[in-house]
Amino acid sequence: MNITVLNEREHTTQDVTLTGKTLIDLLKQLKINPEVVIVVRNNEVITEDEILNDNDTIELLSVVSGG
């Protein structure tokens, strides 16, 4: 399935072909530690076990900020 990923920290938008089904599969594929992001879909915060849908847009908000 195709997922659009907006990355707050990197200021990037990336189209990803996800081989798994869930958010944790996506994070593993992107090599992102779930500890350092909060994930939002359609203005709702979702947890790692959430099943993603084809053409979902996912926003990765960075937990780490400041100095």
Place this chain on the structure above:
Amino acid sequence: MNCLHCSKNAVITLQHGGLCKNHFLSYFEQKVFHTINKYQLIQRNDKLCIATSGGKDSLTVLHLTKKYLEKNNIPATNLFALAIDEGIADYREHTLIDLQKFCSEQNVQLKIVSFQDELGKPLDEAYPIINKDTQKKPCNVCGVWRRYLLNKHAAKMGATKVVTGHNLDDEAQVIIMNIFKANTKLAGRMGPISGIEESEHFIQRVKPLYFCAEKEVRLYALLKNFQVQFTECPYAKEGFRHHVQEMLNNFEQQYHGTKQSIINSFLELLPLAKEKEKGLSEEIKRCQHCGEAANKEVCNACLMKEMIARG
């Protein structure tokens, strides 16, 4: 995943299960208020200086300290916000805009002091000059001056406590950094209340977010719709802390509860560290130049100021 307490969707997975938005907000606030009560961080007659930057931690601690005062019928006039503008281009100016808006909405008095006005140069210009003589990294320079200005201006405004937004991740990082650098003599000064004992030279610092993970703080600020832009200090990646932070986040992912365990272990040892430090503390003097606390004739902030003046 559903919330542990109701059928709504969870917004976070904690060690004991998931929590929905409302139950998470309630859990988070109760944890902060419990920390304040357990460690007696705030007394009724305290005048509180909230150390703010406009980031998620400081907006959250400002909001919840104010809420705590209101809940306990303590006048909110006992509280003001203090921000330090270090002079880091394309960084601090953004968070200060958010902070000014937030304080205005929350009806909190805000004072901003800058490195430029107080020390003669912004950090971006001061750091290369100091580094030339001392090899100090920007975070070392910034840390000395921030602590100096916070203490000085909090005292000037009559504060009896400085409230900071340090969270569980910050504290776990410092504990590990101190162990890695053999700075164990600093251990006694850490914990939810800073310092070995009350001192006329230093205003005590208290940390209501001590048991809140950084991820929880960001989630709280997001769910409360606090306007927090993602900003990262351009110097942060140069610091030792950055490496420790990454290491702990990797450990936490593999072994849940690592950061909490570091804090719990440290708190077991803290009374011993404080006791040991009491006997070893050097006499605190007054700086001959500025009158602030110093362990030498001239404080570190003034020494750096002299280096800048020499150029």
